[in-house]
């Protein structure tokens with residue numbers, strides 16, 4: 612294929628739009644237009660992904676704009692949009708990462724190929740970061756390894772990557788200190804101020 616980078620990306624995004632609806636429907640198992648905590652948890656169980664109910668509740672709560680304890684399609688799309696445009700990494704990623712998995716596990720087998728996982732990361736971080744972080748996040752940069760990731764592995768990879776990114780971000784303190792010379796300011800606190 613000789614598609615340019617831009618057209619590849621356009622194609623991927625157009626595809627995404629069509630698949631978002633299907634992803635929502637897979638979570639909304641009774642098709643009433645709302646994703647409940649139980650429905651989301653049932654999906655995790657079907658995928659063999661162990662997660663506490665409180666975490667599932669948090670995932671819903673983070674995106675539940677009208678506070679009814681459910682995620683409707685509008686909220687689902689809104690969080691998708693916000694996370695995709697969130698370069699600073701400050702949006703809640705919980706449900707978004709699950710949706711990413713759903714979008715690429717089209718057969719519902721519970722596995723996403725390493726190649727697809729890379730494409731996802733590529734859309735999120737851009738080429739530069741991808742090249743730098745590929746092996747660290749996925750354990751291998753070898754596409755021919757035909758490695759597949761389960762939902763649990765996939766979420767862990769994105770989580771690790773997200774933490775790395777937050778830690779790599781220069782904090783105000785590290786910049787005031789004159790940056791790279793001193794000890795790493797990373798592990799002490801998230802860059803987002805708690806107060």
Ligand SMILES: [Ca+2]
Pocket residue numbers: 639640641642643644645646647650
């Ligand atoms: Ca439902």
Ligand SMILES: [Ca+2]
Pocket residue numbers: 675676677678679680681682683686
């Ligand atoms: Ca809601």
